[in-house]
Amino acid sequence: CIRDRRTYTQTRSESITIADGLIFDIEKELLIHKGEIISLPLKELKALKHFLQHPNQVVTFNTLYEALWDYDESPSSEALRAHIKNLRKNLGQDLIHSVRGSGYRFELKNK
DSSP: OOOOGGGSSOOSOSEEEEETTEEEETTTTEEEETTEEEOOOHHHHHHHHHHHHSTTSEEEHHHHHHHHSOTTSOOOHHHHHHHHHHHHHHHOTTSEEEETTTEEEEOOOOO
16 A cells, blocks of 8 residues: 555644544554544545545545556445445444535545
């Protein structure tokens, strides 16, 4: 995994506060909720990282396919929906918004 902290919205920190009590450690690639580490499968981790790099922006389905699946894998809309559903379970339902016909928008609540 290539890590480039400059692409995150908070460049001087090693972690991003997503919402109250919910933090993403950039260096360790860990989601932490009130001190407890939440283990995320690889594609959900990739999705979260992509959303954090593009907060409050619509991220298209195609962009997510490219970010989550390797070139030799076949992405599907059903698999993407399942990953987003699981990510919402870990982050809370109100952070990832569906944008009908386009993709998803991740609302960063730390501001």
